[in-house]
Amino acid sequence: MIRKADPCVLVIFGASGDLTARKLIPALYEMYILGNLPEAFRVLGVSRRAKSDAQWRDELAASVREYATRWDAVRWQEFSKCIEYFPGDAAQGEMYRALADRMAAMDASAGTRGNRLFYLSVAPELYESIVQRIDEAALVTEGRRWCSIDASTRSWQRIIVEKPFGHDEESAASLNRALGRVFEEEDIYRIDHYLGKEVVQAMLVLRFANTMFEPVWNHRYIDHVQITASEKVGVGNRTGFYDQTGAIRDMIQSHLLQIFAFAAMEPPTSISAEEIRTEKIKVVRALRPTTDADVPSHGVLGQYAASAEEGAFVDLPGVAKGSTTETFAALKLHVDNWRWAGTPFYLRTGKRMAAKRTEVVVQFKRPAADLFHDIPHAAGGVRGNRLVIEIAPMQRTLLRFETKVPGMPLRMDSVEMQADLEKQFGVAAIEAYGPLLVDAMRGDQSLYKHRIEVESGWAAVMPFLDQRSVGLRRGMASNYAQGSWGPAAADDLMRRDGRAWHDD
Ligand SMILES: NC(=O)c1ccc[n+]([C@@H]2O[C@H](COP(=O)([O-])OP(=O)(O)OC[C@H]3O[C@@H](n4cnc5c(N)ncnc54)[C@H](OP(=O)(O)O)[C@@H]3O)[C@@H](O)[C@H]2O)c1
Missing domain, CATH: 3.40.50.720 (NAD(P)-binding Rossmann-like Domain)
Structure with missing residues (x-):
């Protein structure tokens, strides 16, 4: 109850x-x-x-x-x-x-x-x-x-x-110590309103209330996972704040790593806050540290250029001249555990992009043996199944699978099944802060972050933030067009791995 x-x-x-x-x-x-x-x-x-x-x-x-x-x-x-x-x-x-x-x-x-x-x-x-x-x-x-x-x-x-809970690993640890001197960990609620959004709970239910997903939710069947939170809007009038913060701090360290944790964690033994947090902590801790040598091939940072509607980020009032603050970031992360070894997670966020979209894309591998290699396929060949858990602009779950096109001769295509949750249940999403505040009044921390999660999250993104990322920032000013899906280098990041972003 x-x-x-x-x-x-x-x-x-x-x-x-x-x-x-x-x-x-x-x-x-x-x-x-x-x-x-x-x-x-x-x-x-x-x-x-x-x-x-x-x-x-x-x-x-x-x-x-x-x-x-x-x-x-x-x-x-x-x-x-x-x-x-x-x-x-x-x-x-x-x-x-x-x-x-x-x-x-x-x-x-x-x-x-x-x-x-x-x-x-x-x-x-x-x-x-x-x-x-x-x-x-x-x-x-x-x-x-x-x-x-x-x-x-x-x-x-x-x-x-x-949020922001610190601006780097050290300051987050210092704030944790200050809080810990006065409050017990069970009384500290580090809020991330993304955790109040439906995507997180939707993921819990989808993964653990169905038998068809969990058995294949691992490196044997999943090629990679993409987590995207893109916005069409720019930085608005919060330019000074944003120039100090950037996309990694504002979105990846906080929100996207939390979504990642729910997508990647082991099944908890119950849905109690303690059990969920235990599993989230374990998976965030299992993130492989990005080395200096890996930074250039595992991250892309970008800044939006001028358009007819809005100037380039660097030219906005309140943004320091020559600023190298990123308005776009795409990172590749690996999880070193038995479930995910060899299956990367790609996290991507940006301002002034082609569409407002928040989603988790689970790309399954292609079948081990392709029996249909000489059968005509509208997409050129059998593709791996794809599960999309979309939270914005619509609350939908989409599952793509391969099918036979009716008629003769045998031809194939991919189809996508769609569950539009708002339409199905006639209920619109509610503001995320409300349920989170009520949870705090109930003493339920399951959708709040533990100290270790916050610090491990910072540790995971620090290599992309500190001086090691200089190469990523060099010549970055105005390097992606407003209304696009980000810098070309982000596509290259995927292409090098034989993959592509879910941009259609
Ligand atoms: N706004 C958002 O959408 C958003 C989203 C996520 C996180 N946050 C975080 O939430 C916090 C608040 O953001 P905000 O946008 O609401 O900031 P804000 O509009 O600047 O409001 C700050 C508030 O703090 C009060 N204040 C400042 N110094 C104070 C003091 N010494 N004693 C008591 N009150 C004091 C200010 O009122 P007085 O000047 O009257 O004291 C004002 O009410 C920030 O940490 C921000 O990062 C905000």
Whole structure:
């Protein structure tokens, strides 16, 4: 049975920010409408600028109307009563006494039982100091695992940490240490909203609730796997941020490696958070370190050139002159374990590409013996089966297989079976943040990242980020056309291996 969300106060540091307005509050409102929030629930937003509860609620009403998938003024009125604002500088210790009093008052009036869910929705530079202030103010009272108080009656304090989680392996480890000094690992929720997206859970169900996939889900039958997250949009007005970040940090280290983990992990013994995480950690740890010598043949970085609609990335205001920040990245990774030895995973992401697409493509090998080599085939010959788990632009699962064309003489072609999940079930995807927030209130970490996953993820991409990647960045400026599938070198990366991207 799925555990219900516990009563709690959600404390959002960064209340007046973009993420809170566009994602967090609309997602919470959706969860309220769907009946997924606990009955005793309060939101306390913290940021420096002065405003009243009523002012903040009015601002949020406008963004919920714009960003939530549904709007009902009456339901918003009901929901917004649980939202309050607390002006203060979270980097300074002084405000925490008053913050604690305010939360205690909420416990008394709403029955939130001392349970706290802190959400760090501020600039990453503030994470460590806020965690330290929380500790100094003794806001973490949760008994440790070995505490004798019954877990069902004692209050809990958990923390959700936004991405980016560090900017390299070292800084991620440092942040993990800072968090670990104050919170138990089981109370640290490193959020990756991609894990709230349907693709991850769809993969779990597809792989482990069907008997037809798992037996062939290995190097004997699978030639390679492609994970793509491409966007048609450019970097918008977040140029300064993006110039510091780039495609590997923004997408591959975080989101795509998580999708990879779900696609590549061993079957967990149950779908509990602990078991799933154990398997994810194992597979991320099994990633073969990319050597200096491998970097040029295993990675392609690119930057988009000018088009009629938008200037080149390097020419955008806010981007450093001559910047070599990548807006496109394609990496080839190997997993050194029995399941995947010899079957590479290709991860690709980019801005201003031909289409918005998020998908996992599982390319099976061709049959060991081709009985039909002299039979006409519309595609020129028998192809390996292909399974596509698509999350954007549509939620679909597609399976390509070989078939006989009706009639005489014997001719062959490939056909694709398609399950359009939204059409089939008449339900649209919901904003990923909502279910993730509810999971944190339920104490379910299965869709959150463990410390080791984060650090191993950084270790896997570091060779493509640091000075060893100089060769990849040399002459990179403006090297792929907007609206294309990225630099020609990305196609070469596949061609050298006798493969091609799924771009049709
Ligand atoms: N926006 C997104 O779509 C998105 C997506 C993924 C991850 N993230 C991550 O989420 C975090 C927030 O992003 P954002 O886009 O919402 O940033 P933002 O719009 O710049 O908001 C930052 C918030 O922090 C508050 N703040 C700054 N210093 C503070 C302090 N000393 N004490 C209390 N509040 C303080 C600001 O309000 P005051 O100035 O009033 O204090 C503001 O509310 C970042 O780490 C970002 O990387 C954002």
